[in-house]
Amino acid sequence: MIPINKPQIDENEREEILKVLDEGILTSASFSGGKRVQDFERLLANFLHVKHAIAVNSGTAALHSSILAAGIKEGDEILIPSFTFVATANSVACTGAKPVFVDIEKDTYTINPQSLKNKVSKKTRAIIPVHLYGHPAKMDEILDFARKYSLLVIEDACQSLGSSYDGKQTGSLGEMGCFSMYASKVLTSGEGGAITTNSDEFAEKLRMIRNHGMVEGYDTRILGFNMRLPEISAAIAKTQMKKLESMLYKRTTNAKKLQELLRNKIDNHEIVLPQENQRVKYNWYLYTVAFNNLRNRVKKLLNDNGIGATIYYDPPVHQTPYYSKFDSGDLKMTEWASKSVLSLPVHPSLSENDLNFIALKVEEAIKS
Ligand SMILES: Cc1ncc(COP(=O)(O)O)c(C=O)c1O
Structure with a gap:
């Protein structure tokens, strides 16, 4: 079996987890968070070249708390793509604001x-x-x-840790950036998340929101929740930060290899390969291709051969039962993408043989 993604866990994570258990401090409800939470935050902020990183217990919590910190409330609208994981829309909707869906581009799905x-x-x-x-x-x-329109930009960088645009890390470009450390992500803590910002004001609010709006004990100053990241999760995240560059390098090498194999084997008319350009660097969280007609056939043959080729996201958010009640207008490219995309594994555990096998099976499915 070749899974679509695989956490990169080794002896270092195990040792750090055991240290937390031996010390016996499993979490901290202080304003600044536990020791390992703070270590992780420092490493993440340095990596992204931002002033603050605030660890929370999921990417959803990162998005939710950013929207609250921005003062967005019932009746406000936020422009988001429908072609995303539903957490983006849910984080907006649960504050009472309205998600307004915009269409995507074919070359980047953004x-x-x-x-x-x-x-x-x-x-x-x-x-x-x-x-x-x-x-x-x-x-x-x-x-x-x-x-031009005096709007805030909150980046959903849950899938893009390590990707950059014009040399700047995603998550460092808008007012706030939101990351997920869910088990499938390039860097994981099982469940977890973080918000990054250069604003002292947002950082302070975010630290309050993750801890019931408190600063010094029972002094709730603003509305908040329990969004704290436990120390065991922070220990994993902190350890993963130290090998982030090498994990990204392996993903890039695998993606380039798969790209080359598919380009050589398959006619351009049959498959849309990821489009890169000078301005962007991908973290290759997923290697996603599109087919105008053959998607389901290719997926079936790959899955039958133990390759975890996966469709993200069909249906798009605006076509799910809950969000169908929103008036979404014309989202042509979103609907095309949801019927066409297929993600292939390029995670760091893959061997050259695995990549050759994936390319061979894609070719076989197309030519069958
Ligand atoms: C684009 C996007 N946004 C938000 C999230 C939510 O993150 P989490 O699952 O950590 O809550 C995810 C995670 O899967 C995601 O992929």
Whole structure:
């Protein structure tokens, strides 16, 4: 079996977890968080070149707390893609604000900046670009648009740790960046998340929100929740940070190899390969291709051969039962993508044989 993703856990994580258990301090409800939470935050902030990182217990909590910290409330609107994991939309909806869906571009599966102007209104307060599959969204155009309309930009970088745009890390480009450390992600703590920001004000609010709005004990100053990251999770995350560069390097090597194999084996008309350009660097969280007609056939043959080829996301959020009640208008490219994409494994545990086997099976499915 070749899974779509695989956590990279070794002796170092095991040792760190045992140290936490031996010390017996499993979490901290202090404003700054536990020792390992703080270590992880420092490592993440340094990696991304941002002033603050605030660890929380999921990517969803990262998004939810950012929206609260931004002061967004019932009646406000936030522009988001529908082609994303539903957590992006749920984090908006649970604050009472309205998610307004915008279409995506074919080459990156991320927000089409042109479609923002069709959906912006007097109620719009923010944009949440999602760097889907690790592909950075067109941040220069999105940031220009946001400035023009005085909107905040909260990046959903849950899938894009290590991806960059014009040399800057995703998650460091908007007012806040949100990361997930869910088990499948390039860096994991099982469950976990983080928000990054250069704003002292947002950082302070986010630290309060993750801990019931408290600063010095029972002094709830703003609305908050329990979004704290436990020390065992922080110990895993902190250890993973130390090998992040090498894990990203392995993913990149695997993705380039698979790209080369598929390009050589398969006619361009049959398959849309990931499009790279000078301005972006992918973390290769997922290697996602698209087929105009053959997607389901390729997926079946790969799955039958033990390859965890996976479809993310069909249906798109606006076509799920809960979100169908929102008026979403025309989202042509989103609907095309949801019927066409297929993600293939390129995680660091793959061997050259695995990559050859994946490419061979894609070729076989197309030619059968
Ligand atoms: C694009 C996107 N946004 C948000 C999330 C939510 O993160 P989590 O599962 O850690 O809550 C995920 C995680 O899968 C995601 O992929």
